[in-house]
Amino acid sequence: MAKPQYEGYSANTATILVSENLAGAKIYNQNAKSLLNKATGFISSYDFTLNPYRGCQYGCSYCYAAAFSPNPKMRGDWGKWVIVKQNAVNILEKELQGWYKKNPDKPPSIYMSSVTDPYQPIESKQLLTRSLLEVMVNYQPTLVIQTRSPMIVRDIDILQKFSRLRINMTIPTGSESVRKDFEPKAPSVPARLKAIGKLKFSIPCNEENDVRFSITVTPLLPTLPEHQVGFIRKLEIADRVVIQEFHASHTRSLVAGTREEAQAIKEKYGWWYDNERVSYLKFKEKLDSLLSGVEIKEGKEGFGYD
């Protein structure tokens, strides 16, 4: 057995290093105690969050989820490790059975995922998110999937079978150069736009299936002036567009943009960040004037299912 890295981060739970280098990350297996966790904060309107993985290979510079790393070393290495919840399928099945025993007529609402991306690179080999969808489809929860990965189109065949589904595709900027600065390991902006188009085309919304599509421009990163109009017009493919300031609050620690990595990159974009509030409001004005037939929501309000 390979010697565990990051020793001591979880003294009571066996953690096994299974791969040294998958898309630049160390991969671990671990048994989780629970899969469905009480939803709080900006997604408190849901019953549960569901995170198939712990850690995230995309390693976005501004990611608040890094704060939930098991220890400071792993927090510093955010993006370079992933823990696979190897017993996730069994646990989820039991938890959903337990929910329906107590609430036979009330499907739970589930937000997948709040502190990882369910379609990060490991998912292409692991198929864990897909396996969890296969479990959930039998219980028909209200499901929201939050991702920035075009890999989600792989699962269209299962997603078509959910009756209450919202897919949130995160696209915080319309400029590839900005995306490469803030989230260099994440998929390109055009690939995400193409994916949401394919999803919308392939998953019907009718009397039986209430399916919706959001593009979450969160946190709102700079979009170069020459790209703004073109980007906003492309957002029209969604039912809802959500924006959120990079610094929604300076008093809370778990907001985007609090990490040093992001702070350093921001210095390059003084034309936007020197007066961030004004930049935000101008972008919002453009959304309002250029988008028609699309719901535009801000912050927490945008992350609800309805």
Ligand code: SF4
């Ligand atoms: S994809 Fe989401 S969870 Fe993953 S690093 Fe980026 S912001 Fe964090």
